[in-house]
Amino acid sequence: MMAGLPATARARRSPAAIAASAPANSQAGRRAADRSFLALCLGITSLTVVILAVLLITIWNDGHGRLSWDFLTNFASRKPAEAGVKASLWGSIWVCAICALSALPIGVGTAIYLEEFSRRSRLTSFIKLNIANLAGVPSIVYGILGLTAFARLFGMASADSPITLGNPESFFYLQLPFGHGVLAGGLTLMLVVLPIIIVSSQEALRSVPRSLRTGSLALGATQWQTTWNITLPASIPMIMTGAILAMSRAIGEAAPVLVLGVPLFIRSTPTNLMSDFTVLPLQIFNWAGRPQAEFHELAAAAIIVLLAVLLTFNAIAVVLRHRLQRAAG
Amino acid sequence: MNAGPSATMTNPANTSSPNEINLRKPDFQSAAPAPNGAPDEVAIRADKFDGWYGEFHALKGISLEIPRCRVTAFIGPSGCGKSTFLRWMNRMNDSIVGARASGTLTLDGEDLLSRTRDVVELRRNVGMVFQKPNPFPKSIYDNVAFGPRLHRSFRSSDLDELVENSLRAAALWDEVKDRLKSSALGLSGGQQQRLCIARAIAVGPEVLLMDEPCSALDPRSTASIEQLIRELEAQYTIVIVTHNMQQAARVSDRTAFFFEGSLIECGDTDEIFTNPRNKRTEDYVSGRFG
Amino acid sequence: MQNAAAVSTAARSAAAASRRGTARSRAARDGTERVIRGALLGCALLSVASTFTILVILLAQTGQFLAMPEVSAWEFFTGTTWSPLLGAEKHFGIWPLVTGTMLITAIAAAFALPVGLVVAIYLSEYAPARVRTALKPVLEILAGIPTVVYGFFALTVITPFLHDHVSESFGTYNALGAGIAVGIMILPIVASLSEDALRAVPRSLRDASSALGSTRFDTSVKVVVPAALSGIVASWLLAITRALGETMIVALAAGGLAHMTANPADELQTMTAYMVQIFLGDAPAYGVEYRSSYAVATVLFAMTLGLTIVGNLFLRAFREEYE
Known part of the structure; x- marks a missing residue:
C-alpha cells in the first residue's frame, strides 16, 4: 500500500495506521461522561434556582405578616408592633434622586469624553485605567471618601459649628460641611455607582455605528453637535438601561451610608438637602442585627419593600431594553 | 509616471462613447454658472500631494486638477489610495490617528491642508456621500434640515423650501413628499442614498464627494443614482470613487486611475477607456487585473 | 423620476435657499x-480625583495612626492580636482581620467559582434557547x-440549617x-462574566472540535473553556475582589470576634466588619481605635486594587485574542 510513495516516506506509517494501532477509548465511557456532565450542569443550575426560591419564599413568609399601610407610614419604633419604614423609605428616595441627578451627567459626560472627544494620549489611557480600577473599590471605602470629602469637607470647616446658608426650615438650606445629610449620602452613592454608569454609557456610545458620526461630521457638524444631535439620541435607551441598573445598586447599598455616621434612629422625613436620613438597607441591617424574632419579621417586611422598589426599577429597564431592540430592528 | 498638472481640460461635450449615449449631460456651454462664479475652470488642484497613515505612505506625489461643474471619477484596485485621497478633500482624515499629508491641495486656490483652515466651513462647502447610505435615525425632513440648522438659523418657511428643493434636486421629492415626518430608516436603500445626497445638497456645497455611492445598492437604484449624478453636474463639482468601470464610463467626464498610491493616468473619460496612454491603465480598464 | 432640467433648477434653488438664513459665527461655535x-474633561478627571483623594485620605490617616504612641508599624503588619476595644492593653496586629477576611473569601470562592463556571458552561454550551431566557433573569x-x-438570609436560613443539619457547633455567628x-452574592458575577467569555469563543472552534468526533463535553471542557480561560479567570478575580470588600453580610452573620481561626464554625471578624463596628460609633472620633479603621481600610484597598489590576491584565489578554 505504500509502494507508490517516495523513499523518504516509505519508512513511516500512515496516520490512519498509527491511529488504528492505539487502544480505543471506550465510546460508551465518553458518552457517559457527556451525560453525567450534563446532569451535573442541570443539578447545579437548578441549585441556583432553588437558592433564589428559598430566599424569596422565606423572606415572604417571615415578612408578609408585617406588611400593611401602617408599615409604610410609621416611623421606626422600639415597639415592633408600631414600627414602620417611613423614614428610611423616604431617605432612600431622596438619596437615590440626588445620586441619579449627580451621577448621570458626570458619568455620561465622562463616557462622552472618553469615546467621542479624547485623543489617544497618556492622559486618556490613565483615565481609562483609573475607571477600571475604581470599579473594584469596595463600597465601604467610598464611604470613607464621602465621610471625609462631603460630610467633613476635609476638616476645613468644623462640623460642630458649620457655616450655614438660609433658614434650616426651608428647602434651600445649606451648610458647610454637609454633615450626614441626604446631600452627603447621595453624593457618596454617586461615587459608588459612577464607574458603573461610565462603563455602561461607554458601551452604549460604542454601539452607535461609526457611519452616523462620519455622516454628521461630513455635513460640517462639530464634534459636540454630532454627539448631541446624533450619537447621544441614538444611545440614550442603552444609557438609561445602564443607569437604572446603577440606581438599583445605589438603592441597595448600606455600607457607604453607614460610614457617614447617619443616626440609626430617625423619626422624620427629609425636608431639605441637609436633613438627617437613613436608608432602607440600613434600617434592615439595624432590625436584622437584633436578636428578637419580631425585629427579624420587620427586617423581612422591609426587605419585601426594598425588593419591590428594585423590581419596579428593573421592570423599567426591561421595558427600555425592549424599546431599544424594537428601534434597532 | 504622473499625468501631472499638464492634464488640463478638453471640452468633453464633443466626445462620445458607446455606452453613454442615452445619458448625455447638458451641453457644456449652456451649463449654469458655477455657484461662486469663479472664473477658474479648476475647482480642486493637487500638486505633489503625499499622504501617510502612520508609517504607511498611502499617496505618493499626486498632481491633478479637478474641473468645476464636471464629474471626475477615481478608479483603481482596492487599496490604491483613491478613497483616502477623496477623504483629504474635506479633511475627513483629521479624525484618523496618524493621518498626515504634505504637498499642495487647494480648493478655489485656497489651501485645504492649512491648520488654520476652518474644517466646519470647508465641509459645508464640500459635501460627502458615503459607500453605505447613512441616514440619521430621524425623520426625512430632519435629515435634510440637519446640516442647514447647524450652520445658519432659518425661518421655518425658508427651511421648508430648502428641504423641498434639496429633495427635488435629489429626485426624491415626489416619493417622500407625503411622509416627510416619518423615519428615514423606512426608505429603501436607493431612496436612503438619494436622501443622503439631498442632505449634502441642503448645506449649499460647491463640491460633492461620492465614495462608491452605489456599491451597496441594487442595479435599479444604481441607475437612478447615476442619472442623478449626471443631472447634478450642472450645479456641482462632483468627484466619485468607484470600483465599477462601467459606472465610471457612464457618469464621468474625467477619469483618474490610481495604482498603489500613485496617480497613473488622468484624462478625459473617453480617452482613458478607449485610448489609454499607460499600459497598466489599459490592463485595468480592460479587466486584465484589479 | 424628474427630468434633468427640474433637478438642476431645484439644485440651484436649494443652493440659494441654503444661504438665506443668518449665518452662525465661527468664534461662537469654536468657543462653545x-x-x-473642557467640561467633559472635567467630568472625566473627577474620577481620577476621587482615586487620588481616596489614596491621600487613606495614606494620611494610616500614617497618623501608625505614628500614635499606642501603635507600632511592626506590630500592625505582623501582629496576630487585634484587641483595640478591650481593656487596658490594646493590640493592633492586622492578621486576625486579614485571615478572617480570607477565610470568608475562601469559603465564598470555593462555592461560587466552580458553581458559577458550571452554570456558565451550561448556559453557553448546553442550554436550549428557551431555558436560557428563563435562567438569565434568575x-x-x-x-x-x-x-x-443576603446577610439576613445567612442569619435566618443558612446558619440555622447548618446548626440543625450539619453540626451543633455552628453558633448564631459563624464563618x-x-x-x-x-x-x-458573587455567584452571578462569575456566571454571567464567564458566560460572556465562553460565548466570545468563535463558533468555528466548536465546529472543528465536533467535526473531529468530540462529544459536547469534550468540546466544552477541552476546547471552549481553555480558549476562554483568561476571561474566566478575570471573572473569578473580580468576584474575589467583591467578596473581599463585602461588608453587610459579614457584619450581620460572621460576628465580631477578631481572632485567627481556620474553623468555619467559629465566629470571626473581617476587615470590613471591624470598620462597621467602629463607624457605628463604638469608638470616639479621632481616637486611636477610630484611626485604626483607616489603617484597616488601607490594607483592604491595597488588596482589592492589586486583584483588580491583575484582573484587568487578564481581561486585556482576553480581548486581544478575539478582536
Whole structure:
C-alpha cells in the first residue's frame, strides 16, 4: 500500500495506521461522561434556582405578616408592633434622586469624553485605567471618601459649628460641611455607582455605528453637535438601561451610608438637602442585627419593600431594553 | 509616471462613447454658472500631494486638477489610495490617528491642508456621500434640515423650501413628499442614498464627494443614482470613487486611475477607456487585473 | 423620476435657499466646542480625583495612626492580636482581620467559582434557547439583590440549617454561613462574566472540535473553556475582589470576634466588619481605635486594587485574542 510513495516516506506509517494501532477509548465511557456532565450542569443550575426560591419564599413568609399601610407610614419604633419604614423609605428616595441627578451627567459626560472627544494620549489611557480600577473599590471605602470629602469637607470647616446658608426650615438650606445629610449620602452613592454608569454609557456610545458620526461630521457638524444631535439620541435607551441598573445598586447599598455616621434612629422625613436620613438597607441591617424574632419579621417586611422598589426599577429597564431592540430592528 | 498638472481640460461635450449615449449631460456651454462664479475652470488642484497613515505612505506625489461643474471619477484596485485621497478633500482624515499629508491641495486656490483652515466651513462647502447610505435615525425632513440648522438659523418657511428643493434636486421629492415626518430608516436603500445626497445638497456645497455611492445598492437604484449624478453636474463639482468601470464610463467626464498610491493616468473619460496612454491603465480598464 | 432640467433648477434653488438664513459665527461655535470639551474633561478627571483623594485620605490617616504612641508599624503588619476595644492593653496586629477576611473569601470562592463556571458552561454550551431566557433573569435577580438581604438570609436560613443539619457547633455567628452567603452574592458575577467569555469563543472552534468526533463535553471542557480561560479567570478575580470588600453580610452573620481561626464554625471578624463596628460609633472620633479603621481600610484597598489590576491584565489578554 505504500509502494507508490517516495523513499523518504516509505519508512513511516500512515496516520490512519498509527491511529488504528492505539487502544480505543471506550465510546460508551465518553458518552457517559457527556451525560453525567450534563446532569451535573442541570443539578447545579437548578441549585441556583432553588437558592433564589428559598430566599424569596422565606423572606415572604417571615415578612408578609408585617406588611400593611401602617408599615409604610410609621416611623421606626422600639415597639415592633408600631414600627414602620417611613423614614428610611423616604431617605432612600431622596438619596437615590440626588445620586441619579449627580451621577448621570458626570458619568455620561465622562463616557462622552472618553469615546467621542479624547485623543489617544497618556492622559486618556490613565483615565481609562483609573475607571477600571475604581470599579473594584469596595463600597465601604467610598464611604470613607464621602465621610471625609462631603460630610467633613476635609476638616476645613468644623462640623460642630458649620457655616450655614438660609433658614434650616426651608428647602434651600445649606451648610458647610454637609454633615450626614441626604446631600452627603447621595453624593457618596454617586461615587459608588459612577464607574458603573461610565462603563455602561461607554458601551452604549460604542454601539452607535461609526457611519452616523462620519455622516454628521461630513455635513460640517462639530464634534459636540454630532454627539448631541446624533450619537447621544441614538444611545440614550442603552444609557438609561445602564443607569437604572446603577440606581438599583445605589438603592441597595448600606455600607457607604453607614460610614457617614447617619443616626440609626430617625423619626422624620427629609425636608431639605441637609436633613438627617437613613436608608432602607440600613434600617434592615439595624432590625436584622437584633436578636428578637419580631425585629427579624420587620427586617423581612422591609426587605419585601426594598425588593419591590428594585423590581419596579428593573421592570423599567426591561421595558427600555425592549424599546431599544424594537428601534434597532 | 504622473499625468501631472499638464492634464488640463478638453471640452468633453464633443466626445462620445458607446455606452453613454442615452445619458448625455447638458451641453457644456449652456451649463449654469458655477455657484461662486469663479472664473477658474479648476475647482480642486493637487500638486505633489503625499499622504501617510502612520508609517504607511498611502499617496505618493499626486498632481491633478479637478474641473468645476464636471464629474471626475477615481478608479483603481482596492487599496490604491483613491478613497483616502477623496477623504483629504474635506479633511475627513483629521479624525484618523496618524493621518498626515504634505504637498499642495487647494480648493478655489485656497489651501485645504492649512491648520488654520476652518474644517466646519470647508465641509459645508464640500459635501460627502458615503459607500453605505447613512441616514440619521430621524425623520426625512430632519435629515435634510440637519446640516442647514447647524450652520445658519432659518425661518421655518425658508427651511421648508430648502428641504423641498434639496429633495427635488435629489429626485426624491415626489416619493417622500407625503411622509416627510416619518423615519428615514423606512426608505429603501436607493431612496436612503438619494436622501443622503439631498442632505449634502441642503448645506449649499460647491463640491460633492461620492465614495462608491452605489456599491451597496441594487442595479435599479444604481441607475437612478447615476442619472442623478449626471443631472447634478450642472450645479456641482462632483468627484466619485468607484470600483465599477462601467459606472465610471457612464457618469464621468474625467477619469483618474490610481495604482498603489500613485496617480497613473488622468484624462478625459473617453480617452482613458478607449485610448489609454499607460499600459497598466489599459490592463485595468480592460479587466486584465484589479 | 424628474427630468434633468427640474433637478438642476431645484439644485440651484436649494443652493440659494441654503444661504438665506443668518449665518452662525465661527468664534461662537469654536468657543462653545472648547467650553464643552473642557467640561467633559472635567467630568472625566473627577474620577481620577476621587482615586487620588481616596489614596491621600487613606495614606494620611494610616500614617497618623501608625505614628500614635499606642501603635507600632511592626506590630500592625505582623501582629496576630487585634484587641483595640478591650481593656487596658490594646493590640493592633492586622492578621486576625486579614485571615478572617480570607477565610470568608475562601469559603465564598470555593462555592461560587466552580458553581458559577458550571452554570456558565451550561448556559453557553448546553442550554436550549428557551431555558436560557428563563435562567438569565434568575441570575439577574440574584445579582440585583442588595447584600444586606443576603446577610439576613445567612442569619435566618443558612446558619440555622447548618446548626440543625450539619453540626451543633455552628453558633448564631459563624464563618461558614457568612461565607456561603457571600458566595451566593458573587455567584452571578462569575456566571454571567464567564458566560460572556465562553460565548466570545468563535463558533468555528466548536465546529472543528465536533467535526473531529468530540462529544459536547469534550468540546466544552477541552476546547471552549481553555480558549476562554483568561476571561474566566478575570471573572473569578473580580468576584474575589467583591467578596473581599463585602461588608453587610459579614457584619450581620460572621460576628465580631477578631481572632485567627481556620474553623468555619467559629465566629470571626473581617476587615470590613471591624470598620462597621467602629463607624457605628463604638469608638470616639479621632481616637486611636477610630484611626485604626483607616489603617484597616488601607490594607483592604491595597488588596482589592492589586486583584483588580491583575484582573484587568487578564481581561486585556482576553480581548486581544478575539478582536
